Structure formats: structure tokens, C-alpha cells
Amino acid sequence: xxxxxxxxxxxxxxxxxxxxxxxxxxxxxxxxxxxxxxxxxxxxxxxxxxxxxxxxxxxxxxxxxxxxxxxxxxxxxxxxxxxxxxxxxxxxxxxxxxxxxxxxxxxxxxxxxxxxxxx
Numbered sequence: 412x413x414x415x416x417x418x419x420x421x422x423x424x425x426x427x428x429x430x431x432x433x434x435x436x437x438x439x440x441x442x443x444x445x446x447x448x449x450x451x452x453x454x455x456x457x458x459x460x461x462x463x464x465x466x467x468x469x470x471x472x473x474x475x476x477x478x479x480x481x482x483x484x485x486x487x488x489x490x491x492x493x494x495x496x497x498x499x500x501x502x503x504x505x506x507x508x509x510x511x512x513x514x515x516x517x518x519x520x521x522x523x524x525x526x527x528x529x530x
Contacts, residue, residue, distance in 0.1 A: 414497045414498055414499050414509065415430060415431065415495075415496070415497040416494065416495070416496050416497075417494060417495055418492060418493070418494045419489060419490075419491060419492065419493050419494065419495065420491060421491050423484075423491075424484055424489060424490065424491055425481075426481070427475050427476055427477060427480060428475070428476045428480050428495075429473045429474070429475050429476075430450075430464075430473065430474040430475075430476070430497075431473065431474075448463075448464045448465075448466070448474070449461055449462070449463060449464070450462040450463075450464050450474070450476065450509070451508035451509070452483075452497070452508060452509045452510070452511045453500065453508055453509070453510050453511070454483075454487070454510075454511050454513075455510075455511075455512060455513070459508065460479060460483055460511075461479060462476045462478065462479040462480055462483075463476070463477055463478040463479060464476050464477060465477050487513055489513065490515075492516070493513060493514060493515050493516070494513070494514040495511055495512070495513055495514070496511070496512045496514065497509045497510070497511055498510045498511075498512070
């Protein structure tokens with residue numbers, strides 16, 4: 412079951428990705444770092460990405476990826492309208508992290524993906 416699904420906007424592509432509090436709660440104490448938290452994400456080809464995140468206070472707390480995200484976007488050649496899906500995973504070698512899957516395109520790609528994955 413997916414932890415997070417988001418169709419990417421221009422801000423997501425050019426600057427930062429904002430994650431909901433549920434993703435924040437899933438982070439382990441061991442992933443804290445100076446100036447924020449680390450979010451480990453493994454992509455579909457097995458690359459482990461280490462994003463540095465900050466928590467922005469407010470009525471709704473959100474986790475913002477502040478470093479590493481733009482490099483991921485460029486590496487995956489993501490565009491506005493593409494989507495990402497995060498799954499929680501506990502790997503005995505790399506430790507707790509998320510798996511990320513990218514859905515390219517618009518329209519029918521999402522509905523078939525959502526139906527197939529039961530998001």
C-alpha cells in the first residue's frame with residue numbers, strides 16, 4: 412500500500428517537494444541530522460537517495476525536502492504532471508527507507524496505476 416501519491420507541480424519540479432505529516436511520523440529517530448532530518452528513498456533501479464528535509468511549522472506541519480530533490484528530478488527527467496508514489500520499506504541492509512516509483516504522463520496512466528496498486 413502506498414504511503415504517498417502526488418502529481419508533481421511546477422514548484423515540485425523546480426524547488427522542493429512537500430510531504431504530509433504522515434511521512435514525517437514514519438521517519439526514524441536515527442535519521443535526524445544537523446539542521447533537519449534525512450529521508451532515505453530507494454528508486455526503481457536500486458539507487459538509494461538521501462534527501463535532507465526541514466519541518467515548516469504552521470497549522471498543518473509539512474516536511475520539505477531541501478537538498479537532493481532537484482538532482483533526483485533531473486536524474487529521472489521528471490516534468491510537471493508526472494507523479495510519484497512513496498512506499499514505506501524496511502530493508503535489513505539499508506535500514507528503514509521509502510521506495511519511490513515514478514509515473515510518467517497524464518490521464519489514463521494514473522487511473523490504471525492507481526487501480527493496479529490499490530492506492
